[in-house]
Amino acid sequence: MLRDIRELADDPAAYAAELNRRWGGLLSYRYLGRSYSSMDVGAQDTVDIRHDMRNPTGGLFLAVLGIVSPDSGLVSDREAVPNPVVVSIQVLDPGRDVRRIEIQSEDLKRGRQMSYSRSRIVDADNPSRVLALNEGQGVSIGVPPEGLEKMELNPIEVVDSPDLPPLWQVFGAARRPDGVWALPELSVEVASPDAALHIGPQFVVLETAAMDAAAEAVGTDQLQGVSSHVMFLARGKFGPFRVDAQPIRGADGTIAARATMYDEGAGNKAITAGSYVFRYRAG
Numbered sequence: 001m002l003r004d005i006r007e008l009a010d011d012p013a014a015y016a017a018e019l020n021r022r023w024g025g026l027l028s029y030r031y032l033g034r035s036y037s038s039m040d041v042g043a044q045d046t047v048d049i050r051h052d053m054r055n056p057t058g059g060l061f062l063a064v065l066g067i068v069s070p071d072s073g074l075v076s077d078r079e080a081v082p083n084p085v086v087v088s089i090q091v092l093d094p095g096r097d098v099r100r101i102e103i104q105s106e107d108l109k110r111g112r113q114m115s116y117s118r119s120r121i122v123d124a125d126n127p128s129r130v131l132a133l134n135e136g137q138g139v140s141i142g143v144p145p146e147g148l149e150k151m152e153l154n155p156i157e158v159v160d161s162p163d164l165p166p167l168w169q170v171f172g173a174a175r176r177p178d179g180v181w182a183l184p185e186l187s188v189e190v191a192s193p194d195a196a197l198h199i200g201p202q203f204v205v206l207e208t209a210a211m212d213a214a215a216e217a218v219g220t221d222q223l224q225g226v227s228s229h230v231m232f233l234a235r236g237k238f239g240p241f242r243v244d245a246q247p248i249r250g251a252d253g254t255i256a257a258r259a260t261m262y263d264e265g266a267g268n269k270a271i272t273a274g275s276y277v278f279r280y281r282a283g
Contacts, residue, residue, distance in 0.1 A: 002188060002195040005142075006081055012145035019077060019144070019193055024154035027189040028200025031156050031170060034068045038076035041150045045103045046124045049095070052164040055211070055224060059094025060101075060131065062225035062276065063167065063203035069103045069119045069134045078150075081142030081194050085114075088135050088229045095131045100124040113140050141194065168208045171201040181209040185239035185265065197236030202261060202272055206230065209243040210257035210276040217247035218255050223278040226254070230274040238265025253279055 005022065008015040023039065024030075032053070035043035053064045066089055095101070102124040108116040116137050123129040158164070168174075172184050183190070183197070183205050192198045207225065215221040245259040254277055261272040 002186065002191050004195040005144075005193040009142065009145060012147065015145050016148055019148065020151050022188070022191075022193040023077065023151060025189060026192070026198060026200075027171065028067050028198050030154060031158065032064065032067055032200075033155055033158070035155070036076065039078065039150060041152055045105070046100055047103075048100050048160075049098055050158065050160040050164060051162050052167055052170075054096075056221045057094065057224045058096040059224045060091075060098075061167070061204075061207060062089055062091070062228045063207040065089050065091070065121055065132050065134065066203040066228070066230070067200045068101065069105070069121055077193060078144065078148040080140040081144060083139050083141045083194070083196075083235065084199055084232045085137045085139055086229070086231050087199070088227070089225075090133045090227045091131065091225055092133070093129065093131045094224050095123065098123045098125075098129075098131065101131065102127060114138070115140070167204045171204050173201070173205040173208060175212070179212075181205055181212065181243045181245070182264075183239060183241040186237065194235070195237070197239070197241060197263075197271070199232075202232075202236070202241075203230070205241070205243055206259045206261060206272065206274045207276060209245040210259045210274070211278065213245040213247045213259075214255045214257045214276070214278050214280075217249065218280055220280055223255070223280050226277045226279050228274060228276045230272060232272050234263075234269060234271045236261070236263050236266075236271045238263055240264050241271070242268075250277070253281060255280060 005018050034047050037043045047068050102122050105119040118135040121132040190201045242262045245257050248256040256277045259274045262268045263271050
């Protein structure tokens, strides 16, 4: 069983050590090369783009945009134990030729428990080129001890190559024989410090399942995400985590998909629901 960091709130030294271990080992940010100026020593809010961050059209995955900018209104794990409620993304430019992105975040409101923020994701080499708009709402489910320091960066060195495995494979997702996508049981690499499934693998498998359903409906995998809206209903505590997705046809070359994630280890409780809109060219 993973330990919930909130159990250490009365022991500042133990809390700091556990946060450093869990934050430094979290796959979501380490693998994508995302660091946070609010959390990491010497960090810049930029990410280098690799082949595995692009969909079959060459545009950026919605999941990547979500992971690098998980807006929830809570600045950092040094200030709260955050839990996302809603995250939405609107894509203006798929960024097919962009080599590096910058995340420009803005706090909107921070209440006693609920907080709101938004960000712009831009071409880091041409900041006037806006790629996507992100907005989110989050809730604080705990208060860490005061005086937590920034942590040393612990990135995973990933050399860009067309042969990189797909992100769903890196996060442990798989398509079952019945065609349903799922994540395995909860493990430390994909768990947030509060011992629940992190948003990173959720974004990846939700979009993968949604794209798979949409591609089957329209007969092509040449899909570019236009928007996503994800609601976090409950914390994923056990797993495996199953995703059910249903396509919905639109007009003018658009197709949508609704996806719902269930924690099979918690009696098939629904934990996350998302809707996705893709644009495609008919064959």
